[in-house]
Amino acid sequence: MTEAAFRTDDYAPAEALLRAALDRAVREGDRRCEAAALDRLGMLTHFRALHRGTRSEDAPAELALFEQALAIRREIGDRAGIAQSLFGLGLVHQVLLRDWETAMxxxxxxxxxxxxxxxxxxxxxxxxxxxxxHAVVENDLDVARRHFQLSADLRERHGDPRWIQGGTLALGQTEVLAGRRAEAIRLLRLAVEQERAAGIRGHGAGQAAEWLVRAETSPPEGQPGADSAESSRPGGASGDGRTSGG
Incomplete structure (x- = not known):
């Protein structure tokens, strides 16, 4: 599923595997695997929605899958799974329904x-x-940066280059909005290189290059017209939900 999200946009093989896993789990009474399959089907549905263009009409199907997974995971006390399904529900409310009040x-x-x-x-x-x-709603770039740095560090530790690029991008976008031009350019150049090296295509591809142009053409720090958080919002930092999946 990660390969489809970042490169191919072909979810059919992953969907077939997940539906087979769900059927087997239900047949065998394996509640943990049933919940995992439901959750991953929810995320697959979300990825497809992103590639089509986020639409609120996609939300009910996603919510149902994440809610079913969450109910099972609470029943069996799967804390890691609970965190994953709660995140999925928040993702639907934030990205598809534009409802931060429910998502946060x-x-x-x-x-x-x-x-x-x-x-x-x-x-x-x-x-x-x-x-x-914190970046988009609260206009607090310092707090946003701390969370983005934690996110980037975790991606680095995970080691998959397809994920690492998004962490670098969010940090670079935040530096643009904070008016720290030199650091923004450094990070965004790195994000462009990481995107190319990882072979990222499809949804979200090209954002780093767009933000790099913006950073390179912005006035130096301290000059009138320098970017601020009020002038616009980070694209990648707003989040698209490319979360874990095989």
């Missing part, structure tokens, strides 16, 4: 549940979306 409590619950048990990418994505809230 879910992200905060996910962060609490994830403590000490979640995988690096799930935790990274939770921090990235919380950072987006």
């Amino acid at each position: 409590p879910l992200f905060r619950q996910a962060l609490a549940a994830a403590d000490g048990v979640a995988d690096d990418i799930t935790l990274s994505e939770i921090h990235r979306h919380i950072g987006s809230f």
Whole structure:
């Protein structure tokens, strides 16, 4: 599924595997695997929605899958799974429904549940979306930067170059908005290189290059017209939900 999200946009093989896994789990009474398959189907549905262009009509199907997964995971006490499904619900409310008021409590619950048990990418994505809230809604770039840095560090530790680029991009965008031109250019050049090296295509590809042009053509720090958080918002930092999946 990660390969489809970042490169191919071909979700059919992953969907077939997940539906087969779901059928087998239900047949065998394996609640943990049933919940995992439901959650990943929810994320696959989200990825497809992103590639089509985010639409609120895609939300009900995603919400149903994440809610079913969350109910099972709460029933069996799967904390890591609970964090993952809470994040999925928050993602739908933020990205498809544009409802930060509902999304943020879910992200905060996910962060609490994830403590000490979640995988690096799930935790990274939770921090990235919380950072987006502080950048986009609260206009607090210092707090946003702390969450984006935690997210980037977790991606680096995970080691998959397809994920690492998004962490660098969010940090670079934040530096543009903060008016720190030199650091923004450094980070965004790195993000462009990482995108090329990782072979990232499709949804979200090209954002780093666009923001690099913006950073390179902005006035130096301290001059009139320098970027500020009020002038616009980070694209990648707003979050698209490319979260963990095989």
